[in-house]
Amino acid sequence: MHVLDLFRLNGKTAIITGGGRGLGEQMARGLAEAGANVVLCSRKVEACQEVANELTELGVETLALACDVTNPDDIKRVVEETINKFGTIDILINNSGATWGAPAVDMPLEAWKKVIDVNVTGTFLMSQEVGRHMIDRKQGKIINIASVAGLGGTDPRYMDTIGYNTSKGAVITFTKDLAVKWGQYNIQVNAIAPGFFPTKMSTPLIERSKDTILNSTPLRKFGGEDDLKGVALLLSSNAANFMTGDVIIVDGGTHAL
16 A cells, blocks of 8 residues: 555544544544544534534535533434444544643542543543444544643643543553453554643643743644644554554653653
8 A cells, every 4th residue: 555545534434522623623624634524523513513614625524513522322422423424433533621720639529520521431431432333343543632741740830730630641541451452353542642732721821831831842832733633644544553552742842851
């Protein structure tokens, strides 16, 4: 197979949670540019519909659906509607996320539960439901969006987010364990650990600690609007058929310090 053909996604279908903005929108655009049909889902379906409308201009088919990733009924409906429209699900990107900033001693229990439910339980529930379909077909790609915050501790002066950090560490371990368990079905499960990308969720933190973050980033810049596209495409494509259980860090080199 020609090397460029390894990256083509024509005829493939991808579900991207949290696809209506930020990193989810960027990855959805990248997959659509490579030829994939995309299903965008989040609690705010209007944002997903706006992105879906834009992506159809690339010549692919799209679907925008409302979905709370902590609600099994919502997830089941998204999977059923996707299969009804496209016939298959080839790629799942678990991108929906939540965060909460507070010192560990002051972290409200309900806030902790919300972050864990969205980031960890939501990733599990989506993978479980889509996985049933992928297991039957003996193929599939699952990409979990972790974070560099899940690789270790963060300085509380700019990132006092113990629930978020814990959840992303759990996503990394979940990725590795599911990769081992589902490798027998030819399902590749990998994760991406982004650093600081300006999004609605991260902008308040970046505004407070811009200089600190940039000084600890060897490339001296934040992630841009194209910087996750290539990695998401790689892990979604045939080019990654022999990769599973991996975590690709996209953080401008911060983790290397």
